[in-house]
Amino acid sequence: MEKTEQLYEGKAKKVFATDDLDYCIVSYKDDATAFNGKKKGTITGKGVVNNKMSNYMFKMLEKHGILTHYVKELSDRDTLVKKVQIVPLEVIIRNVAAGSFSKRLGVPEGSVLKCPVLEFCYKSDALDDPMVNDSHVLAMGWATEAEVNTIKEMALRINELMKKFFLSVNIDLIDFKLEFGRYKGQIILADEISPDTCRFWDVKTHEKLDKDRFRRNLGGVEEAYAEVMKRIGL
Amino acid sequence: MEKTEQLYEGKAKKVFATDDLDYCIVSYKDDATAFNGKKKGTITGKGVVNNKMSNYMFKMLEKHGILTHYVKELSDRDTLVKKVQIVPLEVIIRNVAAGSFSKRLGVPEGSVLKCPVLEFCYKSDALDDPMVNDSHVLAMGWATEAEVNTIKEMALRINELMKKFFLSVNIDLIDFKLEFGRYKGQIILADEISPDTCRFWDVKTHEKLDKDRFRRNLGGVEEAYAEVMKRIGL
Ligand SMILES: Nc1ncnc2c1ncn2[C@@H]1O[C@H](COP(=O)(O)OP(=O)(O)O)[C@@H](O)[C@H]1O
Ligand SMILES: Nc1ncnc2c1ncn2[C@@H]1O[C@H](COP(=O)(O)OP(=O)(O)O)[C@@H](O)[C@H]1O
Ligand SMILES: [Mg+2]
Ligand SMILES: [Mg+2]
Structure with a gap:
């Protein structure tokens, strides 16, 4: 299938x-932003990493019965997905305190949550x-009660599947969106599942392998994205 | 029963x-604070209003089966209460958008919530x-799941009872803690139920009859507290 007109340009992706x-x-870009767009930059090759990694994760989750937008x-940098009406919520799941x-x-940071x-x-x-x-979601009409319950159940199930998967490649899944x-x-x-949207720490050294390297000016940003790809086998 | 040693001095009350x-x-004080103590002042007679009004509300709620700390x-300014271990949460219920x-x-402000x-x-x-x-409450161990559920059910029931009561004296219950x-x-x-902890608006004029007069320097603070007392018949 071919791109026709551009529908939207976000901070990290274009939608056609x-x-x-x-x-x-x-279409995944190399543009990087943090702190709600107040910090801007480029992470060379990020678009490719995030595209391939997201697709890998969506396929893994689909195998375990999670419905995703992934098609092909x-x-x-480009992936065909089901066009959804986005629920206007960032759903954050945390296993370890951070950020x-x-x-x-x-x-x-680093305290394991009960x-x-x-x-x-x-x-x-x-x-x-x-x-x-x-109650804000219901009062504002952003989603129905049934949708909220489905989203929570799916998010917690996705967390279990992702935690297990990343542990198998020596990565602790700290939190994600x-x-x-x-x-x-x-x-x-x-949306996406990538080092932009997850906190990944090396199991042994606790080295950060995610966008916090960009947010906090830690250096080795491209290397961290590449390392996660390598560990996944991509 | 007599006061022995002072256990705690808070922003609005002392506990003995x-x-x-x-x-x-x-023991209810006339001290007024806002914005987490950044604004300080005195509202003459507030301690008396908040003590008598809280007790009136607790008695009303007890009559409808809500367990409260009220004893006598x-x-x-002084009331004997059951000494509880406070759950470290401010539970806020909102019927109308404000603050x-x-x-x-x-x-x-003033938008009625669905x-x-x-x-x-x-x-x-x-x-x-x-x-x-x-999930923060559970992960941090501030309360158990059963306690969270009880608190939510009680808070919503209290809201229904309070909304109805205040409407009968021509006051809209906007929100409360x-x-x-x-x-x-x-x-x-x-704790307490008072113009310090509730937003009260006159049903017709929407005039504020609560601590927002102090927070926002609207004047007529003592008069507003006295007006609520009068409407309740105290
Ligand atoms: N399957 C989809 N269908 C429609 N929109 C999507 C889909 N997946 C993601 N989006 C939306 O695409 C937009 C672009 O992504 P992104 O650049 O990450 O935006 P943002 O600046 O909001 O983070 C976002 O608004 C996101 O919610
Ligand atoms: N029945 C009770 N038993 C023990 N403590 C209570 C009881 N009711 C209220 N308290 C606590 O009394 C303290 C004093 O009240 P207040 O001056 O309003 O404090 P704050 O500065 O926290 O608002 C608060 O910490 C409140 O939680
Ligand atoms: Mg995004
Ligand atoms: Mg208080």
């Missing part, structure tokens, strides 16, 4: 229409993606 | 021990009372 209204093509990898969780709650923490943030650049809870969408009356997993 | 370990005496009013909800989510919104904030002056959700505690293995309602 196709001849078929049920599908779109996502078209090139190094904003640590800062907001005064918990040192149980997974699931957070919703309302996707709004203008409002700085504020954290919200179930998902987006879900509506497709023909069902909630399916959309 | 008694001869009986199961009870304590709360000892004087204009931080409006600011964070970009919803104009369903009540229930928020938890972790009681921590050092962390500025961050908003948290159920509750605190719960553990007493002999049960979750009971503690």
